Amino acid sequence: MQTKQVLLRSIPRVDDVANHKKIVAMMSVSSRQVIMDAIRKIIDQRRTEILTIADRADTSDTIVNVDIECIIEDVIQEIYKSNAMHLKRVINATGVILHTNLGRAPLYGEIKESVWEIAENYSTLEYNSLTGKRGSRYDHVADILTKLTGAESAMVVNNNAAAVLLILSTLGKGRDVIVSRGELVEIGGSFRIPEIMAQSGARLVEVGTTNKTHFYDYERAIVSGETGALLKVHTSNYRILGFTEEVALDELAVLGRTYDIPVIHDLGSGALIDFAKFGIEGEMTVRDSVASGADIICFSGDKLLGGPQAGIIIGKKSFIEKMKLNPLTRAFRVDKLTLAALEATLRLYFDTEKVMTQIPLLAMMTLPIEVIREKATRLCTLCSDQNEMCHISLEEGNSQVGGGSMPLQELPTVLVKLKPMDLSVKQLEIALRQAQTPIIVRIQKDHILLDVRTIDAHDFEYISNEIKWILKNQEV
Numbered sequence: 505m506q507t508k509q510v511l512l513r514s515i516p517r518v519d520d521v522a523n524h525k526k527i528v529a530m531m532s533v534s535s536r537q538v539i540m541d542a543i544r545k546i547i548d549q550r551r552t553e554i555l556t557i558a559d560r561a562d563t564s565d566t567i568v569n570v571d572i573e574c575i576i577e578d579v580i581q582e583i584y585k586s587n588a589m590h591l592k593r594v595i596n597a598t599g600v601i602l603h604t605n606l607g608r609a610p611l612y613g614e615i616k617e618s619v620w621e622i623a624e625n626y627s628t629l630e631y632n633s634l635t636g637k638r639g640s641r642y643d644h645v646a647d648i649l650t651k652l653t654g655a656e657s658a659m660v661v662n663n664n665a666a667a668v669l670l671i672l673s674t675l676g677k678g679r680d681v682i683v684s685r686g687e688l689v690e691i692g693g694s695f696r697i698p699e700i701m702a703q704s705g706a707r708l709v710e711v712g713t714t715n716k717t718h719f720y721d722y723e724r725a726i727v728s729g730e731t732g733a734l735l736k737v738h739t740s741n742y743r744i745l746g747f748t749e750e751v752a753l754d755e756l757a758v759l760g761r762t763y764d765i766p767v768i769h770d771l772g773s774g775a776l777i778d779f780a781k782f783g784i785e786g787e788m789t790v791r792d793s794v795a796s797g798a799d800i801i802c803f804s805g806d807k808l809l810g811g812p813q814a815g816i817i818i819g820k821k822s823f824i825e826k827m828k829l830n831p832l833t834r835a836f837r838v839d840k841l842t843l844a845a846l847e848a849t850l851r852l853y854f855d856t857e858k859v860m861t862q863i864p865l866l867a868m869m870t871l872p873i874e875v876i877r878e879k880a881t882r883l884c885t886l887c888s889d890q891n892e893m894c895h896i897s898l899e900e901g902n903s904q905v906g907g908g909s910m911p912l913q914e915l916p917t918v919l920v921k922l923k924p925m926d927l928s929v930k931q932l933e934i935a936l937r938q939a940q941t942p943i944i945v946r947i948q949k950d951h952i953l954l955d956v957r958t959i960d961a962h963d964f965e966y967i968s969n970e971i972k973w974i975l976k977n978q979e980v
């Protein structure tokens with residue numbers, strides 16, 4: 505019978521592991537610090553495992569393996585784990601196109617040159633190379649934004665939540681801001697109109713009811729000298745259906761002009777193209793919002809625009825200039841990498857045809873069902889030699905726009921359905937998301953669904969190989 509002491513003493517010493525040729529070879533891919541930390545961690549783990557064995561247990565039966573070769577294998581795994589980026593790409597097989605947890609809109613790959621050029625060099629971020637004087641970081645995208653939207657002026661901050669707060673603080677601080685009760689939205693649990701309003705120092709004046717708000721509701725709430733703005737919020741992530749009434753943006757704009765009060769439109773999603781042309785209804789374009797007469801409009805860069813995270817503010821020049829002077833602008837200022845990615849993305853919109861295939865979000869949203877079916881069939885065929893371990897078939901279903909956009913929109917799709925025989929659905933789901941490049945899937949009842957709409961066909965081989973590997977190697 506081995507005692508714990510014997511087992512503890514047989515753990516290799518840190519130096520013996522460090523000097524082993526397999527570990528010395530790791531010096532070419534990793535720093536000494538990472539290697540030594542990995543060795544200490546694995547050895548400590550072995551020691552703890554031995555110490556937790558019950559005192560009277562026969563340690564020769566235990567599964568604590570103190571063999572140096574085994575420890576070295578674990579150390580090498582640990583080194584790779586520490587060297588891997590914590591923020592890493594995943595394969596989105598959920599079919600939710602704007603998945604907030606998975607980083608919302610993926611960017612067009614070809615813009616990486618433009619972004620990298622700015623990332624690894626000095627740039628004209630706040631420098632005007634014509635005059636040799638200080639420039640503004642807001643100038644780089646202002647022209648493009650005004651051309652694409654028809655607005656007078658534009659600026660960009662960190663995200664749309666910051667944009668709303670900045671606008672309310674600039675136009676509404678210490679004053680009333682009138683909003684319909686049907687538009688007091690909560691987006692993603694932390695952005696709530698009443699709370700943003702309180703934070704900005706504006707006084708929220710709610711008018712109308714949840715389902716019906718009339719023109720006269722707004723008009724009666726206006727108090728001369730007290731009302732700072734009228735706010736219309738796009739109900740991005742819900743719809744009020746049935747017996748409803750709201751005041752259209754153009755009518756609200758008329759009211760604002762009559763009383764000389766600015767009208768703010770929090771558009772949320774920020775569609776620069778008309779999705780109705782593709783049978784996707786219910787989203788006002790940014791250009792339509794400008795044409796309706798809103799004075800200040802804000803929207804996200806990474807929702808329906810398909811760009812990087814950003815909050816875009818467009819509208820009357822006098823208001824935009826006032827906002828640039830607000831100290832919050834400094835706190836919300838946009839980063840140069842974001843600006844480079846945003847400018848490069850916006851430039852794609854000048855070619856209205858190409859943009860539909862270049863920006864991944866637009867391509868995924870308008871992917872024809874025949875193409876989806878063909879993709880799904882291909883993935884299904886790649887996986888299907890596993891049929892004795894997992895039942896694989898195609899199924900009709902829907903993808904979602906996500907990201908708090910177009911909540912009712914169903915995008916018909918074709919799904920690859922996996923029903924493992926020896927593993928539980930949960931086990932397969934866990935193994936897929938714990939793969940080196942995580943594969944994030946949908947679980948439905950007793951099967952797993954892969955929606956090819958949000959999967960790049962280049963990843964099919966990796967996915968099918970992972971599935972095969974998991975089915976062969978996982979134990980129930």
Ligand SMILES: *Cc1c(COP(=O)(O)O)cnc(C)c1O
Nearest residue numbers: 663664665691738740772773804
């Ligand atoms: C998404 C959204 C926001 C918040 O935008 P972020 O870019 O996520 O900060 C604000 N208002 C509306 C109406 C939205 O849809």
